[in-house]
Amino acid sequence: MSPATSSAEATGTLKKGLHQEGRRMTPQRRLVLDLFEQIGSGSHLSAEEVHRQLVDNQSKVSLATIYRTLRLLVEMDFLQELELRDGGSRFELADEEHIHHHHLVCVRCGRTEEFENEPVLQAGRDACKQFDFELIDSSLNVRGICPACR
């Protein structure tokens, strides 16, 4: 099967988005986006992990730039920020097809599964309507213990 989204396409979209805001496409930014594209939309990396992966891959990027780039990509909706476990945020590709998925995390080993659920989406809409908020997004985090850890 063919890849759902090519790296070139996303990089092109990113470049356009950056230019619209008076920002620039840099090798560092491309590296971060490419990494997320390569690993796919189901992986949740911390800033440190992104940095280590790139450095291990012979790329020269500083951790400070990773933090700045991650914030930028979240602002631009290319990435989504998650707070699944303690000790720092994690990020994943904000894939259109996956933007409304949820997470099931094992509190022992950190294993993370994703699932979709329409009623949850509706619950977010309902809550916003009730309090007259404008919905940005909603995410359900379920904590549990996986079979292997029992």
Add this chain to the structure above:
Amino acid sequence: MSPATSSAEATGTLKKGLHQEGRRMTPQRRLVLDLFEQIGSGSHLSAEEVHRQLVDNQSKVSLATIYRTLRLLVEMDFLQELELRDGGSRFELADEEHIHHHHLVCVRCGRTEEFENEPVLQAGRDACKQFDFELIDSSLNVRGICPACR
């Protein structure tokens, strides 16, 4: 109207729970629990905020003890840990009646509303069943923009 739960009752329950685990009831622990009881189950405080409130109230507690106490009370299910915004965990009373509520947060001003929703609860159960996890708890976080910030 009479208070739903008296401070004495919760303190007594806490004391019993502590003793069961070979731990001790201290003035500091009582202070933290009392604070959460006074403010009710809809308030979300950070460790710093808990500390400031107690110190402002002429109580002498260290921030380190607040952190230790909060962790302890979460372990004992007297408090629930939330990760609603960036920059640190927040805690709220793990009231039986409110244990399955969810949060709607304004990304601009931080205003937080709570709501309940049965389908969300069911979604958590379903996800656990699907992956054979044992459910601990689940929470829906909805991000949006409140009327005042628009």
Add this chain to the structure above:
DNA sequence: GTTTGTGCAAATTTTTTGCATGTAG
């Protein structure tokens, strides 16, 4: 009395920032 808890200050961890230099457009 013995064991657990607290305060303090130092250490860790995670993230941000100031500034000189580099580079995309």
Add this chain to the structure above:
DNA sequence: CTACATGCAAAAAATTTGCACAAAC
């Protein structure tokens, strides 16, 4: 060229920990 981005190292913020002393049981 000029504005924006990066790297580095220092700063800030959030949380944890070692240790001597205090207090609960």
